[in-house]
Amino acid sequence: QVQLVGSGGGLAQAGGSLRLSCAASGLTFHTYAMAWFRQAPGKERDFVAAITRSGTNTNYADSVKGRFTISRDNAKNTVYLQMNSLKPEDTAVYYCAADLWGRASFSLSSYDYWGQGTQVTVSS
Numbered sequence: 048q049v050q051l052v053g054s055g056g057g058l059a060q061a062g063g064s065l066r067l068s069c070a071a072s073g074l075t076f077h078t079y080a081m082a083w084f085r086q087a088p089g090k091e092r093d094f095v096a097a098i099t100r101s102g103t104n105t106n107y108a109d110s111v112k113g114r115f116t117i118s119r120d121n122a123k124n125t126v127y128l129q130m131n132s133l134k135p136e137d138t139a140v141y142y143c144a145a146d147l148w149g150r151a152s153f154s155l156s157s158y159d160y161w162g163q164g165t166q167v168t169v170s171s
Contacts, residue, residue, distance in 0.1 A: 056165030069143030085139035
């Protein structure tokens, strides 16, 4: 069974940092592009960042460029999201996702598997 298990969420102050992790199992991790999406209450699920299979290329939403960094460790079957300079508007449930086609796409429909979500709350 494919599982993507997100962790590392929690409470941070504005300007602070958190690092999210997503550990994958039941799939050949290095064949998937990986991404992070987020969803706040009452809002749609929005793209945050994506990374290609080898980790050589990344895509970011404009709202997080310069603040967030996506990375992956294929030896550990894990993708990370380093979040710096956090803002209250970053508050959301963060989901990791895996795309077999390796597109590192902005579109949520491109992704085949999803994590359970981890809550990030940023206070002012």
